Amino acid sequence: MAETVIKIENLYKEYRLGVIGHGTLYRDLQSWWARIRQQEDPNTLIGHEDRIIKNENILALNNINLEINKGEILGIIGANGAGKSTLLKILSKVTAPTSGVIKYKGRIASLLEVGTGFHTELTGRENIYLNAAINGMDRKEVERKLDEIVIFSGVGKFLDTPVKRYSSGMYVRLGFAVAAHLNPDILVVDEVLAVGDAKFQKKAISKMNDISKNAQKTVLFVSHNMGSIRKLCENSILLKNGSIAFKGKSDEVINRYLEGVSIKSVKNLLSSKNFKRDKKVDGSVRFSDFSIRDKNGKERKSFYRGEKIYYHFSFSTFEDREYLYLESDILSDKSGEVLATINLRVGDKPIKKGFNGKIILEVETGGIMHGEFPILFLLHGRGMYEDYDFLSRYIVPPLIVLGDENVQTNTNFLFHIESKLQLIKS
């Protein structure tokens, strides 16, 4: 039997919601003084007197039990807010668990973000030393590995240039190179590969594979990219609402996960207040409802080839906007590359503040042969960064086209999709 290197027992992590402190001394004193005089707290939100949220807690991790063997690469998948990052943060000792125990053997290095502690004024070389030291590596070790790190990152001749002059790709490569050479016994990696280009991702994945297979190190890998998980991890766990919902071979776990992304969860997310978008948006126009229907208006998830799909969106407008566009990108399931883009203007007049509307996007599936395609939606304006709202591929159920299974869609180039858009005032 393989040796267990990480053992997680009854792990809980609780976060308190609501008011912890007001963040300013003045308000804390004010609330305290009001309590002493048994008066109403002037800092409670109006209308909330009867349900003070003070004691509401949320379990980010709910009784996690897990054993990980030496040399294993374990994939961790789950929707946003399922507890993946919390688990990694506890493992890397950034935050403490509320109860429960984690035992491990050897040294853990975590890569929750690429280039943590990089200072833009320092050169690449200085940053390598600093970053390595922050991660607990001593100077002699860095000196020994410097050449390897430099070759892997490919920043060679820019080594003595301040990193503020680096391209973002070089920055990411350097950050990953340091982490990959920390020589830990256990490497914890959060969604960090998403930022690099395809070539770098490939290199990084093969490096992680190398670390685990040849050096017998253990890797914990969080990703939204099912392709990387499938390629890298033999086994995975699926986290759902802080618990392990499923554990097993990666393929099975991924299937379980994709089934779970349902229309209902999109609706729930859209109606919840603290739904964080996966992209920076200004929120001036927001989606408020979403559904996928067929031509008879019936909600469906999968469609036969040649059928028309109708995406229904409701939206609310919070600021006047001259132009409103709906962009839809259909992606490749394996590489995550964009296969088709539909970008259509919503209405032909400026949208006024307070306007609530409904968009029906009609998509012709004739050009798609067979398969499952992640899809994302973006409401945006005319300018470069005028993004209003965003539904990422991890939130929206994938586009499922049932055709001839033997005729796979050629995903090597962009394809064209017939589409129409209709705006209805509601």
Next chain:
Amino acid sequence: MNKSDNKWTEIISAEKGWFDLNLPELFNYLDLIYLFVKRDFVIFYKQTILGPLWYIIQPIVNTVIFNIIFGKIAKLSTDGIPPFLFYMSGTIVWAYFASCINATSITFVKNASIFGKVYFPRITVPIAAVITGLFQFIIQFSIFLGFYLYFVKNGAEIRPNYLLLTLPLIILQMAIMALGFGLILSSLTAKYRDLTFAMTFFLQMWMYLTPIVYPLSQVPEEYRIIYILNPMSSVVETFRFAFFGTSSINLQTIIVSVCFSIVVFIIGLYMFSRTEKSFIDTV
């Protein structure tokens, strides 16, 4: 299985110790402290036109201003010490203390993003800040020493004495005290951001309550108790006594001040170790 159970390198659990500063662990991170200090220097050098020259300009300008306002206009006594040296000694000592407090008190606020991503002993950051400040102090101190020797050569009446040997101890005391106050303040600013603004004001008031621009001998008897309780007044006065041989400091005040510094340091460590555990969950 049973065999492997007792070989765990480390156990992460929820138990919160009352006071757990892991000294052996800190020892492993000496390199990190060194690199933090180096980083601060390199950045300071790169981001300013005059670079380290600022360290020299600052005390000289301050000394000249104090000399004019408090010496020439307000005509405050300097206990017979040449006014230029008197003000300069006060300025550089206070500058070290104040810059350490300023730098350490924003530990959590400034490093929130790093602290949220990677673990290393948090205490390395304030320690590095105090050491960075020490280099600044050494540069300023050598400028002071230059002026001092110049005055001695020109026959000023100065009587340096055996207390000069305790100079490193005085500086150490000041560093420990500044670190202690900085740790306390950093725990508070982690929770109350507005304290950062109050601090500038607070430090200025403190400076005027410390014999920087006037000697302790000028303070009326009935207010002396404030000065005995103010740990910085002992530091400044001892420093001056060592170099100039005139001061109204006594041993009792020094002992109070040293004890005070140690107590502040321990409270600081305690508050810091409490804050570092909960901080990430509250930002």
